[in-house]
Amino acid sequence: MKRNIDINEVSDGKLYEHNDMARLGCNDCTGCHDCCTGMGKSIVLDPMDIWRIEKECNIEFDALVSKYIEFNVVDGLILPNLRQENDKEECAFLNSEGRCSIHKARPGICRLFPLGRIYDDEGFKYFLQVYECSKTERSKIKIKKWIGIEDISSYEKYILEWHRFLKKCEEGQKELDENNKRVLVMYVLKTFYQTPFDISKEETSFYKEFYDRLNKAWELF
Numbered sequence: 001m002k003r004n005i006d007i008n009e010v011s012d013g014k015l016y017e018h019n020d021m022a023r024l025g026c027n028d029c030t031g032c033h034d035c036c037t038g039m040g041k042s043i044v045l046d047p048m049d050i051w052r053i054e055k056e057c058n059i060e061f062d063a064l065v066s067k068y069i070e071f072n073v074v075d076g077l078i079l080p081n082l083r084q085e086n087d088k089e090e091c092a093f094l095n096s097e098g099r100c101s102i103h104k105a106r107p108g109i110c111r112l113f114p115l116g117r118i119y120d121d122e123g124f125k126y127f128l129q130v131y132e133c134s135k136t137e138r139s140k141i142k143i144k145k146w147i148g149i150e151d152i153s154s155y156e157k158y159i160l161e162w163h164r165f166l167k168k169c170e171e172g173q174k175e176l177d178e179n180n181k182r183v184l185v186m187y188v189l190k191t192f193y194q195t196p197f198d199i200s201k202e203e204t205s206f207y208k209e210f211y212d213r214l215n216k217a218w219e220l221f
């Protein structure tokens with residue numbers, strides 16, 4: 001999801017890469033779970049997020065849809081995001097103790113918090129959002145450790161390829177009539193979300209399956 005923000009207003013003014021240290025660790029975290037509350041439709045899920053949750057929780061896509069995720073229009077496509085529950089607008093994955101019930105399989109945007117990504121023609125960098133949590137006692141942690149995905153280079157390549165594809169879909173829609181726009185929207189939803197990726201295998205197999213589907217989609221363009 002694109003956001004139009006001035007990162008100088010929300011960050012410490014620096015850009016980071018995955019081997020950099022940043023003040024990420026919240027030493028005086030009270031477990032208030034404000035960071036998992038009132039996030040609206042902003043936690044948009046990519047195909048790997050869905051695969052991870054399905055694998056970790058042994059849950060099928062339809063069951064996820066019935067309780068934990070919902071669909072919204074994002075930059076011209078229909079994409080899933082985490083659902084909020086009750087009048088407090090809490091993430092549907094928060095447990096009764098106010099903790100994330102899928103911590104090991106939490107989505108990429110949750111792994112980043114309080115980091116954001118900023119893209120350019122070459123790739124992306126990370127920036128630190130300094131007003132997302134009111135606590136100030138923060139320790140320095142290496143960004144790749146914070147994100148907690150073993151093969152960070154493959155993950156970042158995947159994130160970038162997915163971002164480029166979504167951008168192409170958004171731009172490509174300007175040349176399509178309404179009928180073909182609908183075809184594209186449904187194709188992306190079916191190919192990358194509704195058709196399950198193999199949850200019995202590990203990350204390398206996920207990437208292979210993903211790139212097979214992505215290459216086919218690029219050919220159709």
Ligand code: SF4
Nearest residue numbers: 029030032033035133
């Ligand atoms: S908002 Fe800050 S203090 Fe509250 S749970 Fe999140 S990190 Fe901890």
Ligand code: SF4
Nearest residue numbers: 036091093094100110
């Ligand atoms: S998935 Fe977990 S970390 Fe992410 S918003 Fe929900 S409860 Fe918080």
